Amino acid sequence: MTDAQKVERWIDRFPLLQALSPAHLQIARGTVHFPVLDAGAVAYELDGECANYLMCLEGRTRIFRMSEGGREVLIYKVGPGGTCALTTQCLLSGGNFPAQSIAEERTELAALPVSTFQHLMGESAAFRSFVMDDYTRLMSGLFTLIDEVAFAPLKQRLAHRLLAEADPRGVAAVTHQKLADDIGSVREVVSRILGQWAEAGLIEVRRGAVEIVDRAGLEATGRK
Amino acid sequence: MTDAQKVERWIDRFPLLQALSPAHLQIARGTVHFPVLDAGAVAYELDGECANYLMCLEGRTRIFRMSEGGREVLIYKVGPGGTCALTTQCLLSGGNFPAQSIAEERTELAALPVSTFQHLMGESAAFRSFVMDDYTRLMSGLFTLIDEVAFAPLKQRLAHRLLAEADPRGVAAVTHQKLADDIGSVREVVSRILGQWAEAGLIEVRRGAVEIVDRAGLEATGRK
DNA sequence: CCCGGTCGGTGACCCAGGTCACACAAGTCC
DNA sequence: GGACTTGTGTGACCTGGGTCACCGACCGGG
Numbered sequence: 001m002t003d004a005q006k007v008e009r010w011i012d013r014f015p016l017l018q019a020l021s022p023a024h025l026q027i028a029r030g031t032v033h034f035p036v037l038d039a040g041a042v043a044y045e046l047d048g049e050c051a052n053y054l055m056c057l058e059g060r061t062r063i064f065r066m067s068e069g070g071r072e073v074l075i076y077k078v079g080p081g082g083t084c085a086l087t088t089q090c091l092l093s094g095g096n097f098p099a100q101s102i103a104e105e106r107t108e109l110a111a112l113p114v115s116t117f118q119h120l121m122g123e124s125a126a127f128r129s130f131v132m133d134d135y136t137r138l139m140s141g142l143f144t145l146i147d148e149v150a151f152a153p154l155k156q157r158l159a160h161r162l163l164a165e166a167d168p169r170g171v172a173a174v175t176h177q178k179l180a181d182d183i184g185s186v187r188e189v190v191s192r193i194l195g196q197w198a199e200a201g202l203i204e205v206r207r208g209a210v211e212i213v214d215r216a217g218l219e220a221t222g223r224k
Numbered sequence: 225m226t227d228a229q230k231v232e233r234w235i236d237r238f239p240l241l242q243a244l245s246p247a248h249l250q251i252a253r254g255t256v257h258f259p260v261l262d263a264g265a266v267a268y269e270l271d272g273e274c275a276n277y278l279m280c281l282e283g284r285t286r287i288f289r290m291s292e293g294g295r296e297v298l299i300y301k302v303g304p305g306g307t308c309a310l311t312t313q314c315l316l317s318g319g320n321f322p323a324q325s326i327a328e329e330r331t332e333l334a335a336l337p338v339s340t341f342q343h344l345m346g347e348s349a350a351f352r353s354f355v356m357d358d359y360t361r362l363m364s365g366l367f368t369l370i371d372e373v374a375f376a377p378l379k380q381r382l383a384h385r386l387l388a389e390a391d392p393r394g395v396a397a398v399t400h401q402k403l404a405d406d407i408g409s410v411r412e413v414v415s416r417i418l419g420q421w422a423e424a425g426l427i428e429v430r431r432g433a434v435e436i437v438d439r440a441g442l443e444a445t446g447r448k
Numbered sequence: 449c450c451c452g453g454t455c456g457g458t459g460a461c462c463c464a465g466g467t468c469a470c471a472c473a474a475g476t477c478c
Numbered sequence: 479g480g481a482c483t484t485g486t487g488t489g490a491c492c493t494g495g496g497t498c499a500c501c502g503a504c505c506g507g508g
Binding site for chain 3: 378431
């Protein structure tokens with residue numbers, strides 16, 4: 001794919017960019033570039049510096065925090081059409097990354113350098129609203145996350161994760177280990193809960209995947 | 225105190241406002257008003273609408289989330305010179321309050337109506353930076369909060385809270401119940417931990433107050 | 449077809465921390 | 479100086495969920 005094509009695809013994926021004035025969009029087009037991450041590659045590390053505003057074109061990255069003990073909490077995942085709102089946090093605050101990120105699969109990004117970002121933030125109301133939109137979304141996501149880790153029993157968090165991970169047909173292609181990582185628990189516990197649900201006919205477990213049989217039932221189980 | 229005096233005090237408390245252009249500052253002066261909350265009054269409720277950008281002149285408010293079970297987590301407290309960054313979240317996202325707030329003592333606020341807020345956000349880079357500054361600070365606060373609720377043992381969270389609550393002389397004027405609420409636990413547990421620390425000579429407990437005797441020791445106890 | 453890595457299942461055990469049920473001490477309001 | 483309210487101390491108990499130690503099943507490659 002030529003660079004010009006990549007630029008078009010990028011604008012395709014982020015239609016809101018078209019609200020930029022021609023001049024501003026021109027600046028963006030001229031400075032954007034397109035890094036690619038292999039599966040498992042580190043997108044950025046905790047406390048790393050942020051040199052680009054990142055948007056995701058293809059693939060998926062996982063953003064999480066890790067405790068000294070090695071356990072993790074998932075903050076969010078970014079897929080095609082999403083921006084990595086933590087870069088916003090860094091660029092706006094002048095600080096470093098408050099979490100770390102790893103590509104779950106091969107991931108193609110669009111990256112605007114800091115200078116462009118700052119310039120557009122200063123000059124373009126449309127760009128500001130584009131950026132702030134995702135940023136405020138991140139904020140509200142954090143509140144529900146806080147609720148979950150602070151109050152929700154593990155079952156509920158697992159149910160949520162599972163539902164979030166499932167494709168339209170209700171199949172979630174994840175290992176127990178990955179689920180456990182996402183919700184900050186351990187494999188054994190996840191296996192046990194999944195076992196109970198399978199018993200109850202809510203799900204079916206396969207190697208490397210879980211199929212949701214009774215979506216409603218699962219949502220309800222989670223809820224108490 | 226006359227209104228004019230209040231305006232002066234307000235600008236005194238928030239010196240960064242002086243970076244606004246005279247015209248913008250004039251708009252702010254013309255529309256700001258000064259609500260007062262009695263101790264225990266509700267500053268705003270969960271899911272409430274936000275009509276003003278709020279800054280705290282005197283007093284203290286507590287912002288927290290509550291579970292269905294009635295347990296709470298403290299998000300942060302705002303004192304003199306602080307802005308209530310959740311109002312920013314509301315105003316920027318166009319949504320409602322993601323948490324609730326109660327005045328811990330008589331609290332005097334400065335309030336800029338939405339219209340002024342929007343206007344200045346659109347026009348004044350200085351105002352934007354003033355607002356975003358606190359907003360990004362909130363964001364990073366949330367990350368450390370997530371860390372704590374997800375990973376830290378209760379002792380550690382209690383130690384932090386206690387240290388945060390203590391005045392320069394090391395006296396924290398709080399009941400066990402309040403501490404428990406802040407960290408999302410229950411009185412009995414807090415009493416027990418406090419008892420152990422008193423035994424170990426780290427603190428001294430009085431009715432309605434805790435005195436920190438060995439600050440360093442307390443910080444260390446928390447840390448593992 | 450065998451062999452090593454990745455998954456998943458299961459039981460025994462343990463512990464932080466929440467729940468319940470009191471008893472008691474300090475203020476405080478008449 | 480009762481009587482009531484608010485803050486605290488403490489023991490008995492329970493349970494979610496993490497830890498440990500395995501074992502067995504599947505899977506892809508030589």
